[in-house]
Amino acid sequence: xxxxxxxxxxxxxxxxxxxxxxxxxxxxxxxxxxxxxxxxxxxxxxxxxxxxxxxxxxxxxxxxxxxxxxxxxxxxxxxxxxxxxxxxxxxxxxxxxxxxxxxxxxxxxxxxxxxxxxxxxxxxxxxxxxxxxxxxxxxxxxxxxxxxxxxxxxxxxxxxxxxxxxxxxxxxxxxxxxxxxxxxxxxxxxxxxxxxxxxxxxxxxxxxxxxxxxxxxxxxxxxxxxxxxxxxxxxxxxxxxxxxxxxxxxxxxxxxxxxxxxxxxxxxxxxxxxxxxxxxxxxxxxxxxxxxxxxxxxxxxxxxxxxxxxxxxxxxxxxxxxxxxxxxxxxxxxxxxxxxxxxxxxxxxxxxxxxxxxxxxxxxxxxxxxxxxxxxxxxxxxxxxxxxxxxxxxxxxxxxxxxxxxxxxxxxxxxxxxxxxxxxxxxxxxxxxxxxxxxxxxxxxxxxxxxxxxxxxxxxxxxxxxxxxxxxxxxxxxxxxxxxxxxxxxxxxxxxxxxxxxxxxxxxxxxxxxxxxxxxxxxxxxxxxxxxxxxxxxxxxxxxxxxxxxxxxxxxxxxxxxxxxxxxxxxxxxxxxxxxxxxxxxxxxxxxxxxxxxxxxxxxxxxxxxxxxxxxxxxxxxxxxxxxxxxxxxxxxxxxxxxxxxxxxxxxxxxxxxxxxxxxxxxxxxxxxxxxxxxxxxxxxxxxxxxxxxxxxxxxxxxxxxxxxxxxxxxxxxxxxxxxxxxxxxxxxxxxxxxxxxxxxxxxxxxxxxxxxxxxxxxxxxxxxx
Numbered sequence: 097x098x099x100x101x102x103x104x105x106x107x108x109x110x111x112x113x114x115x116x117x118x119x120x121x122x123x124x125x126x127x128x129x130x131x132x133x134x135x136x137x138x139x140x141x142x143x144x145x146x147x148x149x150x151x152x153x154x155x156x157x158x159x160x161x162x163x164x165x166x167x168x169x170x171x172x173x174x175x176x177x178x179x180x181x182x183x184x185x186x187x188x189x190x191x192x193x194x195x196x197x198x199x200x201x202x203x204x205x206x207x208x209x210x211x212x213x214x215x216x217x218x219x220x221x222x223x224x225x226x227x228x229x230x231x232x233x234x235x236x237x238x239x240x241x242x243x244x245x246x247x248x249x250x251x252x253x254x255x256x257x258x259x260x261x262x263x264x265x266x267x268x269x270x271x272x273x274x275x276x277x278x279x280x281x282x283x284x285x286x287x288x289x290x291x292x293x294x295x296x297x298x299x300x301x302x303x304x305x306x307x308x309x310x311x312x313x314x315x316x317x318x319x320x321x322x323x324x325x326x327x328x329x330x331x332x333x334x335x336x337x338x339x340x341x342x343x344x345x346x347x348x349x350x351x352x353x354x355x356x357x358x359x360x361x362x363x364x365x366x367x368x369x370x371x372x373x374x375x376x377x378x379x380x381x382x383x384x385x386x387x388x389x390x391x392x393x394x395x396x397x398x399x400x401x402x403x404x405x406x407x408x409x410x411x412x413x414x415x416x417x418x419x420x421x422x423x424x425x426x427x428x429x430x431x432x433x434x435x436x437x438x439x440x441x442x443x444x445x446x447x448x449x450x451x452x453x454x455x456x457x458x459x460x461x462x463x464x465x466x467x468x469x470x471x472x473x474x475x476x477x478x479x480x481x482x483x484x485x486x487x488x489x490x491x492x493x494x495x496x497x498x499x500x501x502x503x504x505x506x507x508x509x510x511x512x513x514x515x516x517x518x519x520x521x522x523x524x525x526x527x528x529x530x531x532x533x534x535x536x537x538x539x540x541x542x543x544x545x546x547x548x549x550x551x552x553x554x555x556x557x558x559x560x561x562x563x564x565x566x567x568x569x570x571x572x573x574x575x576x577x578x579x580x581x582x583x584x585x586x587x588x589x590x591x592x593x594x595x596x597x598x599x600x601x602x603x604x605x606x607x608x609x610x611x612x613x614x615x616x617x618x619x620x621x622x623x624x625x626x627x628x629x630x631x632x633x634x635x636x637x638x639x640x641x642x643x644x645x646x647x648x649x650x651x652x653x654x655x656x657x658x659x660x661x662x663x664x665x666x667x668x669x670x671x672x673x674x675x676x677x678x679x680x681x682x683x684x685x686x687x688x689x690x691x692x693x694x695x696x697x698x699x700x701x702x703x704x705x706x707x708x709x710x711x712x713x714x715x716x717x718x719x720x721x722x723x724x725x726x727x728x729x730x731x732x733x734x735x736x737x738x739x740x741x742x743x744x745x746x747x748x749x750x751x752x753x754x755x756x757x758x759x760x761x762x763x764x765x766x767x768x769x770x771x772x773x774x775x776x777x778x779x780x781x782x783x784x785x786x787x788x789x790x791x792x793x794x795x796x797x798x799x800x801x802x803x804x805x806x807x808x809x810x811x812x813x814x815x816x817x818x819x820x821x822x823x824x825x826x827x828x829x830x831x832x833x834x835x836x837x838x839x840x841x842x843x844x845x846x847x848x849x850x851x852x853x854x855x856x857x858x859x860x861x862x863x864x865x866x
Contacts, residue, residue, distance in 0.1 A: 122232045125184070127159075168267075174410055177380045187202065187203040192208060220243050242258050245262070271364075272360070286346075315367040325337045384772050388403070396475075397441070399582035403432045416450070429778075495560065495625075511581060514544070515577050536814075538561065541696055544704060567599045607860075692817045
């Protein structure tokens, strides 16, 4: 079907605003936010005749208007399909013009009663209204425009905008006029004025007809067979054909005895409700978003491909979603898992049909309340993935070992495979010679997932090596592939990596070298080799200070702390820390939320390929963070803690409660609104975005900064948990000591001597030499 992108009225606003004199944008607030304006109906509200001192009254009047508007069906049921923006325009004087009594005031939009000599008709200066709209809101944020006039006398008007005074009947008047401008409904009363009766042709409006033959009446599907035509009953809510409509006392017929389009304090009734709902769906698609976005996918045999759709959500019912593969129904609900083992090799079509089965609509010939979306899925044989060798040997001076992961066979499908380093060194000191390489001393723990796009046949992984000064035998560690998705493990799937020693005798500790010191900070805190400019800058910070030797120690402390404070660590390591804190609180019986190995894996996942200062590094970081957020909320631990059956409000409130702080109302609502009005939290992307909002809240950042700083000392410098050996008490006594000291000095790590203590500690220094 062809669905209107936005109401035609929006285009009209653009034309007018381009011809108008440019003005400054006015302050505005989005007071109802139910999702992206690209797939919502947006109401823009402006006030006229409110002085700056009366803007609070204006805000209260708007709130009352909106509550009344969405208290009326069908807007009540479909309130989540709307956004509302309040524009705060101050007038020089209060009220409106009353020419009939020679009373004139200076207002923003020149609103005046007695327009066209009809006392109740209020006209506003449309050029001024449209100009403010165009300069304040985007084109998709002004589908319906209401102007509230600060005058208690009854009055208003319709047309391209709806105008109403603050009279007690303002809500009914706005609803009636909106029935014209938005619903394209006719007045259901007879007699001029407005324009004189014309019953010579069939009206275009959905609620007026000249027909009395049952089959030819456009709302026949609402008329009971026993209802006589023309209809003369005065019983409310009985569809039929009632004499008098669209300014004609005779010759034209309306659907019910009375309705909002005929008189105040009435419901819209069935035929008008149906038209209004269809007009909503003329703009709002039943489909908000889908995953995957790509319409063409290749899936390897043995791989499951998840599909999801999100929909707008009426107030008391959900839209139905039915899933098909090659036209055969498979499942219902917002998500479907395509199991490639259940389908033959070759091309298949996965489709989802979304429908609103509301009782408000009985006749939908244009299928406005339905939407279908589909994907082409090609099932191919799973290809094996393996390392290019079962063993590698590198000297300490090589500084890294590069491993090649390859796949063979049918490479037309995308797939992923996990990888991780491991060793048997345990907590052995770094000067122990036992042929086992240690992640604390000899290489950087490297863990993650490789993503292969269709057609990719190989990827390289670099594992950094540490060139210590100990004399030692050759030492080995392992590298293993695991958890292939869309592929199978080939041979070899693991490799032994041997580091050969380059020292003939134990030398001086290399950590005293500025270049070594800086490189090690890149490895320990940012999980990557230094970029050339970064290495040069930080090394120069230490080596070029004066006067020496007094300045060197302080420079080493400041350079070291800078790696925790750097954007790259704050947005990778510290962010991963806050995800755990917001999701689970602290570990049982511990003052920290995360352990070293899980922290390391997630930090590397967020930071993979990110080099701050490189071209497009922000986009790479954002892409990584989005992927990590969605992965994090689909892990079994998170799903158990936050079942998808929870409502968005329950989900978000649970996160803030776990994080341990109370957000502002807009912050809470922003997180809830990530679900676009859904009644559950099955949308993984929305769960990830909501969790990210909590984790990135400035209150949580401030509250956890010192805690994370201390924990980062253990993770970065000592490469262990605070309670691991060789911690003397095997608990958090040391961590608590440093946290209390850092808090005592207001976060000043220099005065607290915390960084200095760690980088001069024997445990840190002995990672690299005597």
